[in-house]
Amino acid sequence: MNDIWKHVRNTIENKYIPISMILELTRRCNLNCCHCYNIKSNSELSFPQIKEISRQLRDAGCLFLFLTGGEVFCMPDFLEIITYLRRAGFDLKIFTNGTLITSDLVYKLGDLGISEIGISIQGAEPKTHDRISGVPGAFEKSITAIKMLKERGVPVNIKCTLMKENFAEYKDIIKLAENLGVTYVIDPVVSPRDDGSRDVLSCRLDETQLKQFYSEQFSRLEVTKVEENSICEAGRTFGSISAVGDVYPCIQIPLKVGNVFEREFLDIWSDAQMLKKMRSFKSSEIKACVDCDMVSSCSICPGLAYLEDGDLFGPASIACLNARIQKEVENEK
Amino acid sequence: MKFENMLIGRSDQAAWQEVEENVVVVNSNTRKVHILSGIGGRIWQILEHPRQQTDIVNVIMQEYDVAREQAENDVDSFLQELAQKEIIKIKDE
Numbered sequence: 418m419n420d421i422w423k424h425v426r427n428t429i430e431n432k433y434i435p436i437s438m439i440l441e442l443t444r445r446c447n448l449n450c451c452h453c454y455n456i457k458s459n460s461e462l463s464f465p466q467i468k469e470i471s472r473q474l475r476d477a478g479c480l481f482l483f484l485t486g487g488e489v490f491c492m493p494d495f496l497e498i499i500t501y502l503r504r505a506g507f508d509l510k511i512f513t514n515g516t517l518i519t520s521d522l523v524y525k526l527g528d529l530g531i532s533e534i535g536i537s538i539q540g541a542e543p544k545t546h547d548r549i550s551g552v553p554g555a556f557e558k559s560i561t562a563i564k565m566l567k568e569r570g571v572p573v574n575i576k577c578t579l580m581k582e583n584f585a586e587y588k589d590i591i592k593l594a595e596n597l598g599v600t601y602v603i604d605p606v607v608s609p610r611d612d613g614s615r616d617v618l619s620c621r622l623d624e625t626q627l628k629q630f631y632s633e634q635f636s637r638l639e640v641t642k643v644e645e646n647s648i649c650e651a652g653r654t655f656g657s658i659s660a661v662g663d664v665y666p667c668i669q670i671p672l673k674v675g676n677v678f679e680r681e682f683l684d685i686w687s688d689a690q691m692l693k694k695m696r697s698f699k700s701s702e703i704k705a706c707v708d709c710d711m712v713s714s715c716s717i718c719p720g721l722a723y724l725e726d727g728d729l730f731g732p733a734s735i736a737c738l739n740a741r742i743q744k745e746v747e748n749e750k
Numbered sequence: 751m752k753f754e755n756m757l758i759g760r761s762d763q764a765a766w767q768e769v770e771e772n773v774v775v776v777n778s779n780t781r782k783v784h785i786l787s788g789i790g791g792r793i794w795q796i797l798e799h800p801r802q803q804t805d806i807v808n809v810i811m812q813e814y815d816v817a818r819e820q821a822e823n824d825v826d827s828f829l830q831e832l833a834q835k836e837i838i839k840i841k842d843e
Contacts, residue, residue, distance in 0.1 A: 421785045425769050434769065480767035480774060508765035508776045530763040530778040 429654055433696060434478040435686055437650070439657040439668045440470065442498070443487035448514050449551030450539070452578055452620045454610050454669075455487060460660040464494050464501075466678070470658060471505050473682040482507040485668070487660065490517035496525055503529050510535065512576070515562035516555050523562070527569035535574045535602075536563055539582075541589030549582055563597055575601040579630065580620035587630070605630055606735060609724040611671055621735075624742065631739075631746045648717055652695035656686065666695055669720030670729065695719070698730055705732045714747060715740035752803075752826055753833075757841045759800030764837040766794065775837050784835055789814060790828060797838065803829065 429436050443461040446453075462470070474482070482502060489495055490513055502509060509529075515536040518526075526534070536559055540546035546556035566573050575594045579587055587603060594601035607621045622630065649655075652666030662678045664685050665671065674692055675685030686692065700717050701707060709715075715736055722733035760766070766775045773786040773794045786794050789810060796806055803825060811821045832838040 421772070421787060422783070425772050425774060425785055428769055436767070436769075475767070478767060478769065480765060480776065503762075503765070506766045508778060528762060530761075530765070532765075532776075532778040532781070 429478075433653050433686070433692075435474070435654060435656050435682075436478060437481040437483070437655045438474055438479045439483045439485055439655075440467075440474075441485050441487070441658065441660045441668065442467070442489050442495075443492055444660050445491045446486060446488040446514075447491055447516060447552070448488065448555055450514075450537070451549055451551065451582070452539075452580055452607050452617050454608050454617070456611050457487070461487075461492065462660055462662070464498060466662065467498055468501065470662070470677055470682070471502055471507070473677055474658075475505055475507075476681075477683040477686060480506070480508055481510070483510045483512065485512040488517065489513055490522070496522065499526075499529060499531070503531075508532050513537075514550065514555065515559035516552075517558075518562035518566070520565055523565040523569050523571070526566065526571050531571055533572045533574050534566055535576045538563075538575045538577055538590060538593070541586040541593050545583050545586060549580075560597075563599060567598055573597075573599040575599055577601065577603045578607060579603055579605040579622060580607055581622060581626070582620060584622055584626050584630075588633075603634070606721070606739070608669060608721060613671070613724065624738070627739065627742050628746065631743050632749070648695075648698060648700045649719065651719060652692045658682075664689075666692060667720045669718070670723055672723070672729070695729070703730065703732055705737075709740075711737070711740040711744045714743040753829055753840055754803060755842075756802070757800045758797060758803060758806070758829060759839055759841075760794075760797050761837050761839045777835060777837050779836065782835070784837060789824065793825065793828060800841070 444455060444458045445461060446457055489511060492498065499509060509531050510533040511531060512535045538546060538559060539549040540556065543556035547553050563573050577590050591601060605622055605627060607617055609615045610617055651670060655667065657665040657668040658677060659665065662676045663673045664675045664677060664682065665673060672691055674689035706712050706717065718733060718736060719729045721736055722731050723729040725733045725735050763777050763779045764775055765778055766773055771787065771791065773791040775784045775786060775794065793806055796809055807818065807821045807825050810816065810825060811818060829838065833840060
């Protein structure tokens with residue numbers, strides 16, 4: 418890393434510039450995934466509202482914008498929206514299920530310089546994926562979209578949430594991604610829903626499955642070593658705006674700090690007490706983690722800690738479980 | 751000048767943001783991040799709308815009080831660097 422880049426990075430970190438933001442455009446979705454954290458509704462940002470948010474985020478210093486839903490391609494003017502956001506200067510990543518991506522859209526997406534399209538694939542077999550997503554034929558459509566995007570040169574990343582329903586074929590999902598020539602992320606953590614309901618947690622892998630996963634994928638895993646006094650970037654250089662304009666430290670932390678249609682984003686980002694508290698918080702203050710010998714295998718996530726155990730500044734029990742299993746696997750290697 | 755009589759603009763692959771006195775530019779194809787400082791950052795601002803190289807040279811001469819020859823050489827080599835990084839596009843006018 419050269420000096421000028423170090424200087425820029427320090428400026429971003431020290432001044433809490435929201436360089437990366439998630440923008441939830443809609444809560445409508447054409448699928449019914451059993452594990453989804455999103456509560457479906459008709460809430461959706463209009464194009465004029467998105468233009469206003471774009472202005473506010475550019476003024477606040479945002480560069481990397483992650484567009485998510487719901488399903489963003491349900492929006493009839495989505496192509497115009499992303500064209501506008503690209504021209505405004507944002508680096509765009511789009512999260513989608515891919516089922517509504519047509520060949521015409523693929524052609525146009527190829528000209529827009531999209532950094533990545535993340536597509537959810539929850540099975541290597543059509544019946545598994547379709548059962549999880551709740552819509553017959555979804556797998557075929559998503560895979561067709563991936564092939565067309567790949568052909569057009571648009572970077573695709575397959576996103577898979579590992580759960581009991583698809584655990585048996587996760588290695589085939591990896592093979593599928595490799596055969597398609599795209600990258601993939603396999604996440605073994607199912608989160609509680611946005612409204613706090615925990616029914617989805619029954620999908621989670623049991624301890625034996627988790628251990629098998631970490632053991633088999635050990636060499637591929639990138640375990641983020643937790644630096645002393647550090648915690649994730651939520652509320653520091655990263656934040657989230659919902660489909661009604663509410664501002665959150667992260668899409669996984671349902672603690673509203675303001676609304677961009679009532680107050681300028683930069684003022685919310687600078688003044689919110691919750692954000693100030695998060696910024697001054699250090700991982701070394703989590704008492705349960707201080708002397709924990711598994712901390713080097715743990716990714717401390719305040720969002721998960723809040724959703725899981727109700728304390729933003731505490732350990733997440735699911736993170737503790739994952740860290741313990743990873744540590745056991747590490748020791749056995 | 752290498753790009754004389756051509757129209758120079760920001761590439762469709764470029765994303766950017768000003769961070770204080772610097773401009774951070776990302777090439778979404780290569781995923782490389784480039785930092786443009788000082789006159790480089792100013793040239794990026796000028797390229798908000800496609801321009802000819804002589805227009806850029808004129809602005810730099812005026813704003814930075816430099817001789818034409820030096821401005822031409824500096825702008826020329828800087829634009830070649832940006833073209834190599836594929837964060838600007840050059841079109842025949």
